[in-house]
Amino acid sequence: MSFKNYAVPYAVDERYSKKVAYFSMEFAVHQPLKIYSGGLGFLAGSHLRSAYELRQNMINIGILWKYGYYDQARNLDQTLQVTWMEKLYSFLEDTGIRFQVNIHDHPVWVKVWYLNPETFKSAPLFLLSTDVPENDYVSQTITHRLYDANVATKVAQFILLGVGGAKLVDELGFNPELYHLNEAHAISSSFYLYQKYNRDIEEVRKRLVFTTHTPEEAGNEKHDIYLCHKMSYFCGLSVEEVKKLTGLEDDAFNHSLVALRFAHLANAVSQLHGKVSRAMWGKYKDICPIIAITNAQNWRYWADKELYRKMEEGNDHWWDDRKRYMKKRAFELVADQTGKLFDPNVFTIVWARRFAGYKRAGLLARDMDRFNKLIHDTKYPIQIVWAGKPYPMDYPAINEFNHLVHLSKGYKNVAVLIGYEMSLSKRLKQAADCWLNNPRVPREASGTSGMTAAMNGAVNFSTDDGWIPEFINHGNNGFVVPKADYANMHVEEVDDYDMNKLYQILENDILPTYYEKYDTWRQIAKNGMRDVRYQFDAGRMAHEYYEQLYK
Numbered sequence: 001m002s003f004k005n006y007a008v009p010y011a012v013d014e015r016y017s018k019k020v021a022y023f024s025m026e027f028a029v030h031q032p033l034k035i036y037s038g039g040l041g042f043l044a045g046s047h048l049r050s051a052y053e054l055r056q057n058m059i060n061i062g063i064l065w066k067y068g069y070y071d072q073a074r075n076l077d078q079t080l081q082v083t084w085m086e087k088l089y090s091f092l093e094d095t096g097i098r099f100q101v102n103i104h105d106h107p108v109w110v111k112v113w114y115l116n117p118e119t120f121k122s123a124p125l126f127l128l129s130t131d132v133p134e135n136d137y138v139s140q141t142i143t144h145r146l147y148d149a150n151v152a153t154k155v156a157q158f159i160l161l162g163v164g165g166a167k168l169v170d171e172l173g174f175n176p177e178l179y180h181l182n183e184a185h186a187i188s189s190s191f192y193l194y195q196k197y198n199r200d201i202e203e204v205r206k207r208l209v210f211t212t213h214t215p216e217e218a219g220n221e222k223h224d225i226y227l228c229h230k231m232s233y234f235c236g237l238s239v240e241e242v243k244k245l246t247g248l249e250d251d252a253f254n255h256s257l258v259a260l261r262f263a264h265l266a267n268a269v270s271q272l273h274g275k276v277s278r279a280m281w282g283k284y285k286d287i288c289p290i291i292a293i294t295n296a297q298n299w300r301y302w303a304d305k306e307l308y309r310k311m312e313e314g315n316d317h318w319w320d321d322r323k324r325y326m327k328k329r330a331f332e333l334v335a336d337q338t339g340k341l342f343d344p345n346v347f348t349i350v351w352a353r354r355f356a357g358y359k360r361a362g363l364l365a366r367d368m369d370r371f372n373k374l375i376h377d378t379k380y381p382i383q384i385v386w387a388g389k390p391y392p393m394d395y396p397a398i399n400e401f402n403h404l405v406h407l408s409k410g411y412k413n414v415a416v417l418i419g420y421e422m423s424l425s426k427r428l429k430q431a432a433d434c435w436l437n438n439p440r441v442p443r444e445a446s447g448t449s450g451m452t453a454a455m456n457g458a459v460n461f462s463t464d465d466g467w468i469p470e471f472i473n474h475g476n477n478g479f480v481v482p483k484a485d486y487a488n489m490h491v492e493e494v495d496d497y498d499m500n501k502l503y504q505i506l507e508n509d510i511l512p513t514y515y516e517k518y519d520t521w522r523q524i525a526k527n528g529m530r531d532v533r534y535q536f537d538a539g540r541m542a543h544e545y546y547e548q549l550y551k
C-alpha cells in the first residue's frame with residue numbers, strides 16, 4: 001500500500017473526523033507485540049482498539065523496541081533474572097519510509113514500520129526504528145530497550161519519538177489538526193513544530209494537547225538542559241532561547257512542565273488525579289488548564305464474554321461453573337511455574353501489576369503474625385498470587401519481588417509468577433476472586449488493572465486511589481479502605497493504617513461473605529462487572545477525548 005498522503009484505511013465516523021496524531025512511548029495492543037512495560041502502555045493499547053471500533057480519524061506513533069521492555073526469567077533460586085531477547089514480528093509491514101533525525105548533531109536514519117488496523121483490530125500504528133545498518137552501533141541502540149537506563153540514550157529516545165514522530169507525520173502528508181502527547185516523552189516534537197511554524201509558539205500551542213499520568217513531581221522526567229541541547233533536543237535553538245520560550249529558570253529541563261506550558265489543554269487520568277495535578281502544578285505560572293478524563297480499558301478485548309452471558313441470562317449455576325473453570329485454567333500456569341496446585345474452590349487473592357515502591361506489593365506480609373494466621377486459616381482458606389515486573393534497574397522493587405519469592409517458598413498456597421505481560425494479566429484476572437490493589441494514596445494516577453479484573457468476575461479490594469473513588473460502592477460492587485488523614489501521617493503510620501484496615505475488611509467482611517453468603521459475593525462480583533462495562537470501557541474514554549480534549 002502507499003503511505004503518500006496517508007488516510008486511515010476505514011470509513012471515519014463524522015463525530016470523530018478531526019485528524020489526530022497520538023504519540024506514546026509504549027503500546028500494549030496485543031501480547032505478541034512486546035513494546036510496553038505497564039499501565040501507560042495498557043492504556044494506550046486499549047485506546048487504539050476503541051479508536052478502531054469507533055472509527056476515529058487517528059494515527060499513532062511509537063517506537064519498535066528491538067528487545068522490548070525485558071524478559072522476566074528466574075535465577076537458580078527462583079529470584080528475578082532480567083534477560084533481553086530480540087523480538088521478531090512478521091506481522092509488521094515495512095512502509096518503505098526512511099528519513100533522518102538529528103541526534104547529538106549527527107544524522108540518524110529512521111526506518112518506519114506499520115501495524116495494519118486489521119491485524120489486531122486497532123487504529124493505525126507507526127513504529128520508528130533506528131536499528132538499521134546505515135547507523136553506527138550507538139545510534140542503532142536508541143531503539144533497543146524501552147526506558148533505557150542510560151540517560152543520553154533515554155534523551156535520544158525522547159528526540160526520536162517527538163522530533164522523529166512529528167517528521168513522520170509530515171512524511172505521511174497526514175496534516176493532523178492536533179498532536180496528542182501521551183505523557184511528556186515526546187515534547188521535543190514541539191520544538192520541531194516551532195521551527196515548522198516560523199517560530200510562532202501560538203501556532204504550536206493550538207495544535208498540542210497533553211495527557212499527564214504522574215501524580216507527583218519527582219516522578220516527572222527532568223534532564224540537564226545542557227545535555228538536551230548537546231543532544232540536539234531543541235531543533236537548533238540555543239539554551240537561552242529555550243529558557244525564554246519555556247519559562248524555565250534553572251538548568252533542569254522539566255518535560256511535563258514544558259508540555260503543560262506548550263499545550264492549550266491537558267488532561268489527568270482520573271477525577272482524583274485531576275485534583276492532585278491541579279494542586280501540584282498550580283504553583284507554576286503559564287500552564288494550560290488540566291481537565292480529567294478517567295482512563296478505561298477495552299471491554300471487547302479484556303472481558304470474558306461467557307461470564308457476561310451467564311450473568312445476563314441470570315444463570316447462577318453456570319456463572320459459578322464458568323468462574324471455577326477460569327480459575328482452574330489459570331492455576332495450570334501457577335502449577336507450571338511454581339509446582340503448586342491451587343484449588344479453584346478456595347478464595348484467591350491476586351496482586352499483579354508493575355512492582356514499584358508506592359504500590360506496596362508486600363503490604364499484607366508487613367505483619368508476619370497476621371499473615372501466617374491468614375494463610376493457615378482452615379475455616380476460611382485462602383490462596384495468594386503475586387506477579388509483576390519491576391523496572392529492571394529499580395533495585396528496591398526487585399528486592400521486594402525477591403523477598404516475596406523467598407516468602408512464598410514456605411507456603412503451599414502462596415505463589416509468585418514471572419512473565420507478567422498481557423496474556424498472563426488476563427489469566428490472573430480470571431483467576432482472582434479478589435483483585436488486591438493497595439497503593440499509597442494519592443500516588444496512583446489511575447490504576448486500570450482493576451477495571452479489567454472486574455470484567456472477569458474479580459471483586460476489587462483497594463485503597464481509595466486513582467479510579468477507585470469513581471467506581472467502588474463499598475460492599476456493593478467491591479471493597480475499599482476508608483481514607484485517613486494521610487497528609488498528616490508519617491509514611492510508617494500510613495502503611496500500618498492501610499494494612500490494619502485491609503486485614504479488618506478481609507477477616508470481617510470479605511472472607512465471611514465468600515464462604516458463608518456466596519450468593520451475596522456473586523452479586524457483588526456481578527455488580528462490579530455491570531458497573532465497569534460502560535463507565536470504564538475505553539470507548540467511553542476515546543469518545544471523551546474527542547468531546548473534551550480535542551474540541
